[in-house]
Amino acid sequence: MKKFALITGASGGIGAATAMRLASEGWNLYLHYHSNEKRISELLTDLTKFKVEIIPIKADLSVESGCEQIIGNIFQLDAIVYSSGNAPFGLFSDLEDETMDNAIQLHVKSPLILIRNLLPKLMRNTISQIVIISSLWGQTGAACEVIYSTVKGAQISFTKALSKEVARSGVRVNCVAPGAVNTGMLHRFSKEELESLEEEIPLGRLAEPEEIADTVSFLLSPKASYITGQVIAVNGGWYT
Template sequence: MKKFALITGASGGIGAATAKTLAKEGWNLYLHYHSNEQRIVELLTELENYPIEIIPIKADLSVDNGCKQIVENIFQLDAIVYSSGNAPFGLFCDLDDDTTESAIQLHVKSPIKLIRNLLPKLMRNSVSQIVIISSMWGQTGAACEVIYSTVKGAQISFAKALSKEIASSGVRVNCVAPGAVNTGMLHRFSREELENLEEDIPLRRLAEPGEIADTVSFLISEKASYITGQVLAVNGGWYT
C-alpha cells in the first residue's frame, strides 16, 4: 500500500534532505515550499528516478490561514514532517512586532492549524506519524534568539501534549531537536564564527542535514513504533 508524507519547508536544507531520504524508502511526497520554487524544481529532478508520486504545494505559512492551500491539496496522508522555520537573530528589545508575529505564526499557529485540519486523514490509518523539527534552543533557550527559542519550546510542548491525546488513535507525535546544522540558516555567520561554534560542540562539527533526515526516517518507521511524545536531540552533545 502506498504511503504519503507531507514535508513542509521542503526547499530548506533539512526539508530537502528529508525528501531525499524518504524517497529512497518509497514514500510518496507532498513537498511544501513558499518562495524558493527553483529549489523544488531541482529537487524534483533529483528525485525523478524514484518510482514515487511527488506533489509540490506552494503556501505561505508565515501568514494567517496560510496552511489552507496545503490542506486542500492533501488526499491520502500517513505522515507529517513539519520542517518550516526561520531564526530571527538579534537582541530581544530590537525585534519589531512584524518579525515576532511572523515567527509565532510560522512556528506555532500554522503547525497547530495544519495538524488539526489534517488529523482526520491521519486517523484513517491504523498507524500514522507526526514529526516536528524543533530546536535545541527550544529545550534550553539562547540569547539573541529569544523569540526563536520561545516558539521552538512551544512546538515541543504542543507535541508532548498532543501525543498523549491521540496515541489511542494510532498517531505518534515526536520532535527532533537539532543543534547547529550546516544549512542556509547559518550563512549569516562568518567562517571564524562557525569555527568558534564548532569548538563548543563536543563532536567538534556541525550536523549535516542528512543526519537530521535520518532521525526523521527513524521516527516515522516501525523501528520507533513505541516512541511518542519524545524529543530526540541531535546536537553532537552540545546540550544534554
Template sequence: MKKFALITGASGGIGAATAERLAREGWNLYLHYNRNEDKIIELITNLKKYNIELIPIHADLNTTAGVQILSTSVFQLDAIVYSCGTAPYGLFTDLDDKTMEDMLQLHVKSPLLLIRNLLPKLMRNATSQIVLVSSIWGQTGAACEVMYSTVKGAQIAFIKALSKETARSGTRVNCVAPGAVNTNMLDRFTAEELEELASDIPLGRLAESTEIADAIAFLLSEKSTYITGQVLAINGGWYT
C-alpha cells in the same frame, strides 16, 4: 499500499534531505514550499529516479490562508514532517512587533492549525506519524534568539500534549531538536565564527542535514513504534 508524507519547507536544507531520505524508502511525497520554486523543481528532478509520486504545493505558511491552501491540497496522508522556519538574530529589545507575529504564526499557529486540519486524514490509517523539527534552543534557550527559542519550546510542549491525545488512535507525535546544522540558516555567521561554534560542540563539528533526515526517517519508521511524545536531540553533545 502507498504511503504519503507531507514535508513542509521541502526546499530548505533539512526538508530537502528528508525528502531524499524518505524517497529512498518508497514514500510518496507532498513537497511544500513558499519562495524557492527553483529548488523544488531541482529536488523533484533528483527524486524522479525513485518512481514515487511527487506533489509540489505552494503555500505561504506565514498566513492562515496559506495553511488552508496546504490543508486542502493534501488527500491521502500517513505522515507529516513540519520543517519550515526562520531564526532572526539580535537582542529581544530590538525585536519589532511584525517579526514577533510572523514567528508565532510560522512556528506555532501554522503547525497547530495544519495538524488540526489534517489529523482526521492521518487517523484514517491504523498508524500514522507526525514529526516537528524543533531546535536545541527550544530545550535550553539562547541569548539573541529569544523569540526563536520561545516558539521552538512551544513546539516541544505541543508534541508532548498532542501525543497523549492521539496515541490510542495510532498517531505518534514526536520532534527532533537539532543543534547547529550546516544549512543556509547559518549563512549570517563568518567562517571564523562557525569554527568557534564547532569548537564548543563536544563532537567538534556541525551536523549535516542528512543526519537530521536520518533521525526523522527513524521516527517515521517501524523501528520506533513505541516512541511518542519524545524530543530526539541531535546536537553532537552540545546540550544533554
C-alpha cells in the same frame, strides 16, 4: 499500499534531505515550499530516480491563509514532517512586532492549524506519525534568539501534549531538536564564527542535514513503534 507524507519547508536544507531520504524508502510526498522555486525545482529533478509520486504545494505559512492552500491539496496522508522555519537573530528589545507575529504564525499557529485539520486523515490509518523539527534552543534557550527559542519551545510542549491525546488513535507524535546544522540558516555567520561554534560542540563539527533526515526516517519507521511524545536531540553532545 502507497504511503504519503507531507513535508513542509521542503526547499530548506533539512526538508530537502528528508524528502530525499523518505523517497528512497518508497514514500510518496507532498512537498511544501514558499518562495524558493529554484531549489524546489532542483529537488523535484533529484527525486525522479525514486519513481514515487511527488506533489509540490506552494504556500506562505507565515500568514494565516497559508495553511488553507496546503490542506486543500492533501488527500491520502500517513505522516507529517513539519520542517518550516526561520531564525530571527538580534536583541529581543529590538524585535519588531511584525517579526514576532510572523515567527509565532510560522512556528506555532500554522503547525497547530495544519495538524488539527489533517488529523482526521491520519486517523484513518492504523498507524500514522507526526514529526516536528524544533531546535535545541527550544530546550535550553539562546540569547539573541529569544523569539526563536520561545516558538521552538512551544513546539516541544505541543508535541508532548498532542502525543498523549492521539496515542489511542494510532498517531505517534515526536519532535527532533537539532543543534547547529550545515544549512542556509547559518550563512549569516562568518567562517571564524562557525569555527568557534564547532569548538563548542563535543563532536567538533556541525550536523549535516542528512543526519537530521536519518532521525526523521527512524521515527517514521516501525523501529520507533513504541516511541511517542519524545524530543530527540541531535546536537553532537552540545547540550545534554
